[in-house]
Amino acid sequence: MPETQARVESAIQDLDYRPHAIARSMAQGRTNTLACLAPNLTDFTYASNMEGAESVARERGYYLLCASFADERQFVDLVDELVARGRVDGLIVISPFVELPVQHLPNDFATVLMGGCPRDDVQNLAYLDNHRAAYEATEHLTQLGHRRIAQVTGPLAEDCAQERNRGYADALADAGIPPDPALVVAGDWSATSGHAALHELLTRAPDLSAVVAQNDRMAVGILRAGRELGLQVPDNLSVIGFDDMPLASYFDPPLTTMRQDTFAIGQACACLLMDALSQPEAGPRQIRLEASLVVRQTTAPVHPC
Amino acid sequence: MPETQARVESAIQDLDYRPHAIARSMAQGRTNTLACLAPNLTDFTYASNMEGAESVARERGYYLLCASFADERQFVDLVDELVARGRVDGLIVISPFVELPVQHLPNDFATVLMGGCPRDDVQNLAYLDNHRAAYEATEHLTQLGHRRIAQVTGPLAEDCAQERNRGYADALADAGIPPDPALVVAGDWSATSGHAALHELLTRAPDLSAVVAQNDRMAVGILRAGRELGLQVPDNLSVIGFDDMPLASYFDPPLTTMRQDTFAIGQACACLLMDALSQPEAGPRQIRLEASLVVRQTTAPVHPC
DNA sequence: ATGAAAGCGCTAACAA
DNA sequence: TTGTTAGCGCTTTCAT
Numbered sequence: 001m002p003e004t005q006a007r008v009e010s011a012i013q014d015l016d017y018r019p020h021a022i023a024r025s026m027a028q029g030r031t032n033t034l035a036c037l038a039p040n041l042t043d044f045t046y047a048s049n050m051e052g053a054e055s056v057a058r059e060r061g062y063y064l065l066c067a068s069f070a071d072e073r074q075f076v077d078l079v080d081e082l083v084a085r086g087r088v089d090g091l092i093v094i095s096p097f098v099e100l101p102v103q104h105l106p107n108d109f110a111t112v113l114m115g116g117c118p119r120d121d122v123q124n125l126a127y128l129d130n131h132r133a134a135y136e137a138t139e140h141l142t143q144l145g146h147r148r149i150a151q152v153t154g155p156l157a158e159d160c161a162q163e164r165n166r167g168y169a170d171a172l173a174d175a176g177i178p179p180d181p182a183l184v185v186a187g188d189w190s191a192t193s194g195h196a197a198l199h200e201l202l203t204r205a206p207d208l209s210a211v212v213a214q215n216d217r218m219a220v221g222i223l224r225a226g227r228e229l230g231l232q233v234p235d236n237l238s239v240i241g242f243d244d245m246p247l248a249s250y251f252d253p254p255l256t257t258m259r260q261d262t263f264a265i266g267q268a269c270a271c272l273l274m275d276a277l278s279q280p281e282a283g284p285r286q287i288r289l290e291a292s293l294v295v296r297q298t299t300a301p302v303h304p305c
Numbered sequence: 306m307p308e309t310q311a312r313v314e315s316a317i318q319d320l321d322y323r324p325h326a327i328a329r330s331m332a333q334g335r336t337n338t339l340a341c342l343a344p345n346l347t348d349f350t351y352a353s354n355m356e357g358a359e360s361v362a363r364e365r366g367y368y369l370l371c372a373s374f375a376d377e378r379q380f381v382d383l384v385d386e387l388v389a390r391g392r393v394d395g396l397i398v399i400s401p402f403v404e405l406p407v408q409h410l411p412n413d414f415a416t417v418l419m420g421g422c423p424r425d426d427v428q429n430l431a432y433l434d435n436h437r438a439a440y441e442a443t444e445h446l447t448q449l450g451h452r453r454i455a456q457v458t459g460p461l462a463e464d465c466a467q468e469r470n471r472g473y474a475d476a477l478a479d480a481g482i483p484p485d486p487a488l489v490v491a492g493d494w495s496a497t498s499g500h501a502a503l504h505e506l507l508t509r510a511p512d513l514s515a516v517v518a519q520n521d522r523m524a525v526g527i528l529r530a531g532r533e534l535g536l537q538v539p540d541n542l543s544v545i546g547f548d549d550m551p552l553a554s555y556f557d558p559p560l561t562t563m564r565q566d567t568f569a570i571g572q573a574c575a576c577l578l579m580d581a582l583s584q585p586e587a588g589p590r591q592i593r594l595e596a597s598l599v600v601r602q603t604t605a606p607v608h609p610c
Numbered sequence: 611a612t613g614a615a616a617g618c619g620c621t622a623a624c625a626a
Numbered sequence: 627t628t629g630t631t632a633g634c635g636c637t638t639t640c641a642t
Contacts, residue, residue: 044575
């Protein structure tokens with residue numbers, strides 16, 4: 001009865017009626033909420049992942065519950081609360097230690113990981129091709145004629161650091177440059193650690209002409225250390241970073257870096273997750289994203305000695 | 306019957322039973338979820354606010370739903386969905402335009418605003434004392450002997466920019482320095498706008514010796530412009546920023562700035578909100594936070610001409 | 611096609 | 627104190 005229709009419609013208007021989301025969730029057995037878990041909410045890469053995820057989630061009627069975990073215990077508790085108690089329909093997990101979610105995640109629950117490389121033991125995954133990115137960063141340097149190329153890695157327990165390390169090593173190998181353990185030191189992603197790393201590297205290998213830093217913060221620490229030591233960047237020392245963080249172009253000199261599209265990675269995670277929810281029959285998927293070289297002013301042809 | 310107790314307990318263990326959060330929400334009429342709305346999730350200050358809010362929320366059994374809004378329309382829709390449909394118990398709104406929430410927020414719903422100054426038309430508010438912060442930034446400069454002190458503001462439609470502008474003006478007045486409209490130009494918070502602003506200022510007032518930037522990003526743009534113009538910072542030009550953003554000490558020179566504790570502001574917001582929820586009878590509250598001067602190397606005594 | 615009712619999994623009010 | 631039940635506001639199934 002179209003007339004009844006109309007009356008209902010107008011009552012909806014008059015009463016300013018809105019269906020109650022919780023009641024609906026109760027009846028339908030789904031919450032239209034996704035959780036995004038990360039070590040923190042402030043690191044630009046995480047925040048940007050989340051922003052990407054949130055944007056596509058909202059487009060499709062989902063909300064994003066954001067939570068951080070300081071350690072394994074918190075992670076486990078969080079997942080337990082969120083999943084076992086039915087608070088969310090799916091999980092996006094951003095963790096530098098992919099082992100963590102892999103070990104503790106219920107595998108009958110819709111989940112997507114943000115990762116550093118493809119993995120067999122993970123169902124849905126969006127990852128940056130870190131191997132290739134680091135390969136390209138290193139290759140950029142070899143193509144500029146550098147042969148004594150150092151590397152400052154992140155903590156090697158992290159997938160992403162391992163992958164970048166492999167990319168670095170492979171690029172050197174392909175350029176016919178023998179690996180030299182003296183040329184690689186591990187940092188902890190902080191600018192401070194990058195600063196310390198350059199000092200260390202220079203005592204070990206005073207003849208180095210370039211360094212690839214596994215992230216921009218460490219690269220910036222290296223820039224600082226170089227300046228303190230009287231090195232001219234890029235004339236005496238080339239530096240390449242990773243991430244293309246905000247203001248990377250405002251450091252001195254403007255930082256050459258491998259840009260990763262963290263927003264797109266976040267979007268990919270959310271898409272994967274929502275697809276898994278709407279088509280449970282479709283199998284697991286892994287999405288690979290690529291970084292791109294942004295040449296600014298911290299890299300230059302090797303200085304003729 | 307303590308025996309029954311025990312049997313129930315063990316059944317809980319055996320079945321791995323967890324009360325269903327949604328069902329509980331349905332029955333209790335509360336979701337134990339707070340929403341945090343901000344223009345985006347990536348700006349460090351917003352992200353840090355959220356992280357602070359999330360940490361105290363979780364301590365008290367609440368989760369944080371994070372959402373961003375690009376414009377007024379989105380904001381209104383978001384609030385409508387979240388509030389009218391009973392998805393959350395309370396709202397934390399981070400908006401540079403306090404007018405926005407003030408106009409569109411239901412006033413019978415628990416809400417806390419993140420603001421730039423105290424306001425009569427707002428119930429619960431956590432704010433940075435921007436007036437005082439800008440006053441101190443400017444005073445730092447006057448105490449170094451500067452008298453031709455320029456200012457690069459944010460968009461003046463924003464409370465926060467207005468407040469900082471007032472602080473700047475008051476500090477000059479108290480130092481017996483006449484205001485000069487030629488010395489203040491508006492930016493848009495971006496480094497690019499800071500860069501442009503210095504060029505503009507220098508054409509208008511070539512004799513300026515210092516500039517207070519209303520945020521660090523613009524300060525960094527000013528540093529860059531200064532360098533391009535051959536100005537020595539801080540010898541020929543003092544610059545002070547605002548925020549103490551990550552890596553502020555890694556720019557060249559390390560940035561002197563007013564630090565704001567954005568994490569604490571976020572915490573304050575969440576506390577205010579949860580208190581309002583647990584003690585509805587307690588009246589509205591406003592919490593003031595203060596910035597602190599961090600002297601690094603972009604400010605120095607005025608150069609004797 | 612339209613309308614009635616059962617049920618989602620809890621909590622809280624009420625009886626016993 | 628202990629146990630029972632109504633009810634939160636929807637959706638969906640099942641009669642009509």
